[in-house]
Amino acid sequence: MVADPAKSHTLNAGYGKGFSVIEVLDAVDKVTNMTIERWLEGRR
Known part of the structure; x- marks a missing residue:
């Protein structure tokens, strides 16, 4: 139970x-039927 539902929670x-960023973006693309612009860069 969340004591304060109006407050943001993680x-x-x-x-x-776990899921990679690419996997999450692909899933969002599929659900929204849109494409989120993305570009690949080197690792930090």
């Missing part, structure tokens, strides 16, 4: 599998 569902 939760970890803990499914045991």
Whole structure:
């Protein structure tokens, strides 16, 4: 239960599998039927 539902919260569902940024963007593209502009750069 969230004590203050109007407040922003960060939760970890803990499914045991992480997702890459590309995987998340691909999923958003699919759900919204749009394409988020992206460009690949070297690792930090």
